[in-house]
Amino acid sequence: MSKLTKNQKLASGKIENGKTYTLKEASALVKEVTTTKFDASVDIDVRLGVDPRKSNQMVRGVVTLPHGTGKTVRVLALCTPDKEAEAKEAGADYVGLDEYVDKIKGGWTDIDIIITMPSIMGKIGALGRILGPRGLMPNPKSGTVTNEIGNAVKEVKQGKIDFKVDKTGIVHSSVGKVSFDAEKLYDNAREFVSTLVKLKPSAAKGTYLKSIYLSSTMSPGIKIDPKSVED
Numbered sequence: 001m002s003k004l005t006k007n008q009k010l011a012s013g014k015i016e017n018g019k020t021y022t023l024k025e026a027s028a029l030v031k032e033v034t035t036t037k038f039d040a041s042v043d044i045d046v047r048l049g050v051d052p053r054k055s056n057q058m059v060r061g062v063v064t065l066p067h068g069t070g071k072t073v074r075v076l077a078l079c080t081p082d083k084e085a086e087a088k089e090a091g092a093d094y095v096g097l098d099e100y101v102d103k104i105k106g107g108w109t110d111i112d113i114i115i116t117m118p119s120i121m122g123k124i125g126a127l128g129r130i131l132g133p134r135g136l137m138p139n140p141k142s143g144t145v146t147n148e149i150g151n152a153v154k155e156v157k158q159g160k161i162d163f164k165v166d167k168t169g170i171v172h173s174s175v176g177k178v179s180f181d182a183e184k185l186y187d188n189a190r191e192f193v194s195t196l197v198k199l200k201p202s203a204a205k206g207t208y209l210k211s212i213y214l215s216s217t218m219s220p221g222i223k224i225d226p227k228s229v230e231d
Contacts, residue, residue: 015220022228023193026214027186031178033219040178040217041071044189046171046196047210056203059165062142063195067184068159070177071112075153076100078116078124078138083149087115090153101127109134115144115152163192169210171196178216189214193229 014033021029034040050057076094077087078101087095094100094111097120104127114131116124116138124131124138131137138144142162146152165171175188193212200208209226 015222020223020225023189023212023214023224024182024186024228026222026224027189028182029222030185030214030216030219031182033222034178034216036178036216036218038217039070040219041069041174042176042178042180042185042214042216044173044175044192045213045215045221046193047212048165048169048171048196048204049207049210050165050169050201050204052165052167052169054203057201059171059196059199059201060141060163061195061199062160062162063192064155065159065161065175065188066191067176067180067188069161069174069188070180071174073156074110074112075156076111076114077149077153078114078120079149080117080120083117086150087153090150091157092153097123104130109136111136113144113156114138115146115149115156117147117149118145121145175214190229193226197229 014029030042048059050059052058074094075092077083077092078097079087079095080097084095092115101123107130109130114136118140121138128137140146143152143155143160161173163171163173173192175192176185180188193209197209209229212224212226212229213221214224215221
């Protein structure tokens with residue numbers, strides 16, 4: 001086991017053992033306990049009281065973070081020629097169709113999200129083996145299969161993200177960067193958790209928000225009182 005550096009020890013010492021923080025407190029504290037020299041991502045992990053193996057307890061959705069993620073999102077718009085100008089104007093990094101389908105078949109996946117149209121899904125279906133494992137397959141439920149190409153690109157560029165509970169019942173997402181001020185981190189994290197609450201399956205019984213942790217790259221996790229999200 002690697003030893004903690006001096007900075008990591010100081011950071012860990014700022015988090016009281018056994019203490020549960022409010023979301024506002026954690027949003028400020030996560031900046032204090034981050035020791036990386038780069039602009040680290042701030043992540044939230046929420047354990048839900050659901051059984052993801054049951055289809056009626058699956059939690060999946062989209063949320064637009066008020067202040068964005070702070071990340072540069074590389075968008076590929078696979079669309080018909082009449083939609084190319086709209087996609088480019090909205091900020092898509094790559095726009096086209098057949099040439100990019102062939103490129104992906106050749107192994108190219110240097111992108112973060114693909115937005116396409118319903119009429120094109122037939123061509124993209126053949127790319128499932130490549131895109132699926134990388135989480136790049138467009139999906140109508142996440143708003144990445146639509147005829148409103150321009151709007152979809154803008155939303156993604158402005159901070160719209162999709163999420164899905166994993167097999168252990170945890171939903172994980174980035175909610176900003178350490179360079180964000182604490183209030184912006186709080187706004188983003190609160191919006192994310194509030195969206196999860198709205199998606200609570202009717203079949204889920206007992207405590208829904210079991211635990212919430214906020215952390216940055218390489219930092220300790222900060223335990224949050226779920227009730228504080230509603231403050």
